[in-house]
Amino acid sequence: MSDKARPAIVIAATPTSNGDLHVGHMAGPYLSGDVYARYLRATGRPVIYTTCTDDNQSYVVSTAHRRGTTPAELVETSTAKIERTLAAMGTLMVGLPPIDERYERTVLDYVTELHAAGRFRLRTVRLPYAKNAGVYLYDGLVSGTCPVCMSGSSGGACENCGHPNNFDELLDPRYSVDPADPVVYRERQILVLPMEEYRERLSAYYASRTPRWRPHAKQLIGELLARPLPDVPVTFPGTWGIKAPFTETPDQILYPWIEAMPASIYSTWWAANRLGRSGGAVDEHWRAEQGAELVYFHGFDNVYHWGLVDLVMLLAHGDRYTTPEANVCNEFYDLEGEKFSTSRNHLIWSADLLAEVPRDLVRFYLALTAPEFQRTNFSRDQLHSVTTRRLVEPWNALADAIALALVGVDAAEPLPTTEAGRRRAAAMVERFRLCYELPHFTLGRAAETVITQLGRLRLLADAVDVRGNGNAPAAPGDLLLEARTLLSWAAPILVDIGDQLTAEGVDLALGTEGATSVPVFRFPRLPATTATAQSRPLLDSAR
Structure with a gap:
């Protein structure tokens, strides 16, 4: 297959449907992925640029509680806003695929096949638990101190240093919804994906691919490989998400990060249908024999998930699927010298900016x-x-x-x-x-x-x-x-x-x-923008 004929799949990190996309999001994976996809298309390559909303993340639950709404209502309104914003930015995405029964079936088929192949292990783990609420805590439901860099962190992975903090590793845990609720620990049996079993294949993959990564992300992968690789939760005792189909873990849900790979496969299939390029199995474009160039665009805080966990989720299927050629990873984009923050209303929504500036x-x-290589400022x-x-x-x-x-x-x-x-x-x-x-x-x-x-x-x-x-x-x-x-x-x-x-x-x-x-043509002119004093303030203080 010639380079010009080689199909490409460009995946931007799946946005959590707990709000719209602010300028920090757009300056990261979504604009970068769009420019790369447009370049590939201009060279004559068939390209699919896609993503989908990450509806089952626990951040939906914590944000809905903070805003006084239900998770389902928050997902609905946020998805509509995200889709409008991506369209307003002029991305090549043909829309956001519905998170419907076909999506859930794709996820369940993906994990059920891995379970049948013996890829998961039953483990007894120690989990933080909100005593009064009676809720097991993970990801957006828990906050505390990162055990690696000692900065403030949510559960799952540290936004600052990128290292994971699964199960009981987060220090000084607090229930994000109610910090006054005492946090204790309880043991539960869950299914996990043991990443250490894939070390040899991971080492070979990274040896060939991380030379194409940016330095900070490459450094983090090296740090993670220098220690025993963690077990990734596959199921979790929670209520918001897809019900786990396994007899060993009744009344548990699929851990939301496990959805990312089947979600991306589903999104690619859905986008291909919209573009008139599909008709076969949902995973047809991701099959290794298709020879597609797969590239991820995401932030540094997702290197652990998109760069390691999701890779193992592909490798667990043997040689069936293509693996990413590269992970193009951005750093944080600050606003007026400080980190974008939804909780502090220190942000600019992309849609608002696009309504004011060409x-x-x-x-x-x-x-x-x-x-791209360090924090920059808007x-x-x-x-x-x-x-x-x-x-x-x-x-x-x-x-x-x-x-x-x-x-x-x-x-x-x-x-x-x-x-x-x-x-x-x-x-x-x-x-x-x-x-x-x-x-x-x-x-x-x-x-x-x-x-x-x-x-x-x-x-x-x-x-x-x-x-x-x-x-x-x-x-x-x-x-x-x-x-x-x-x-x-x-x-x-x-x-x-x-x-x-x-x-x-x-x-x-x-x-x-x-x-x-x-041929003779007219070189076009660009429209002008206006100074801040001539337009209404864009710093959001109401949402």
């Missing part, structure tokens, strides 16, 4: 400041000043310069290009390609490359001689070729500009930088 400018600023004032000074003004100045340079040119006839112009266009392509392709995918450098080329092309436009002087520094055909090359490679980020030009008949296909002639 979408391409939002996408560009989030790309430019994306928290500022509404900086969004205005940076996009105005570094993108909109030089972009529109280039549009004016190109229009002036082409005065008197016959727009009905394609303009010839020169070898020098084609060489410059090819050099530009190589800079963009290095930004978009694995293992060095980076939105930040792609956005910086757009800025660099704007300045260069502005000087080129000033040097154009439409009279055909053989000694002129630049030919009009070269200017248009290089401008079209810039537009083509900026299109995965600037989606509205790309759609506008495509509708006008401009060919933005990648690989046209070697063309010997180029």
Whole structure:
């Protein structure tokens, strides 16, 4: 199978349906996954970009209690908001698949087959328990101190250092719903997936794949492999979630993180149907013989789950499924110097920002400041000043310069290009390609490359001689070729500009930088944003 024909599956971390997506979420996996998927599609690759809501997470229960609603009502309203936000951002996702009977059947079939194959073990574990409420605590229902880095943490995994804290490992546990409720410990039998049994295969996988990972995530995987790998809960004594189908654990639910892989498989199947590319088994696109390139986009706080637990969930099925080529992992995105926080109302909802600022400018600023290798910061004032000074003004100045340079040119006839112009266009392509392709995918450098080329092309436009002087520094055909090359490679980020030009008949296909002639077209202008003082405050203080 040629690289161009190889199908791709791009999975963004499944959002918990306990609220909308704020700007910190969007600057992480969702924009990055979309740009990568758009790039693959532009190269001619068949690509499915998808995710689904994580309805059965315990955070739904704790958030619903805090907001005075029911988990089911919270899921319904949150899913609608998340879907609208993803559409407003212009992602390639064809929607969010329903978490329905087909979803549940996919999950149950996946885990039942593993159970029948003897992949799970029955263990007696010690669990925190809210004495008055009579509730076993896990993940979003419990908070305390991480036993590894000693920072505040929820159950399951530490957001700060990424290490897991299963069962009774979290220090000073408190019931998140009622911190005054005494927490005691009780022993229960549950089914687990013993990750240590997969150490040899995991080590081989990471040796070949983590060179493609970002340094912080790669470091965490090394730390996890340096100690005995934990048992992953498969079932848990709870009430919110899918009822576990196993006789050994009556009245238990499936641990929600166990759903992630079958959920992603289901989402891929559902999206493929919407795109007219499916018709077979639910897991057809994930089968190893399909040869798909599988790439995950998620945050550092999910490296343990998406990078280790979910990998073992695939390996437990033997060689049936493809495994991810890479996990593209982002750090945290701060708001005005502090972490986004729903509980403290310190956030900006993505939908609110997109309602105030042109979408391409939002996408560009989030790309430019994306928290790829370290924490970065969002500022509404900086969004205005940076996009105005570094993108909109030089972009529109280039549009004016190109229009002036082409005065008197016959727009009905394609303009010839020169070898020098084609060489410059090819050099530009190589800079963009290095930004978009694995293992060095980076939105930040792609956005910086757009800025660099704007300045260069502005000087080129000033040097154009439409009279055909053989000694002129630049030919009009070269200017248009290089401008079209810039537009083509900026299109995965600037989606509205790309759609506008495509509708006008401009060919933005990648690989046209070697063309010997180029049709005359109008270089588009970008809309402006406004300063914070000219618009209502976007910091949310009511939700």
